[in-house]
Amino acid sequence: MNKKTLVLGASLKPERYSNIAINRLVNYNHEVKAFGLREGEIAGISIDTELLDYEGIDTVTLYLNPARQAQYYDYIIGLNPKRVIFNPRTENPEFYKLLSENNIEYEVACTLVLLGTNQY
Template identity: 70%
Template sequence: MNKKTLVLGASLKPDRYSNRAIIKLVHYNHDVVAIGLKKGEVAGIGIQTRMDGIGNIDTVTLYLNPVRQKPYYDQILNLKPERVIFNPGTENPEFYKKLKDADIKVEIACTLVLLSTNQY
């Protein structure tokens, strides 16, 4: 079984990279939890609007700009993931420091590229 990934900033819109990431994660048999603004479903994964009850997360992959990330700082830190992936457009030095201080790996990369090149 693959380790669980939280897609934060999940979108129902097929042209959004978070949507494509969910589809590709499922294709590569990763367990996925998706959090977004609107409830719905992508590739059989239900998008939730709250992080309540989420646990056992290995990777958080971000699709929120730095300002929209702030309300999630503590929730992500409390999940104690192995790593947080900052996809293009989500770069956030302030959050990098908080994660590193909590011994959480920071990866500035593209989830879609990591999956496509077998580096996920």
């Protein structure tokens, strides 16, 4: 099942997990949107540097540390995704509470592991 995914914290550096995740999501035939600080392209996906009002986002997968997430709380909640994935080192109990209050599921997991084990 194709899950339209927004990768928040996308990096052009190929060794970064956000970059690897974009490549894997594309390989698994998920529709991918990416937001990062620098414009560029990964696996044919353009990195947006402006917060766009994407329609139909199923999953937001975070690659931002908790201190950097706060400025995106309202944006992510406004997208009304079905779930938010907190990858390793992005864990944020304050944001979990806000998501729960807005009926948005969250997972503390690794996108790469979820994809590799057919649990995405």
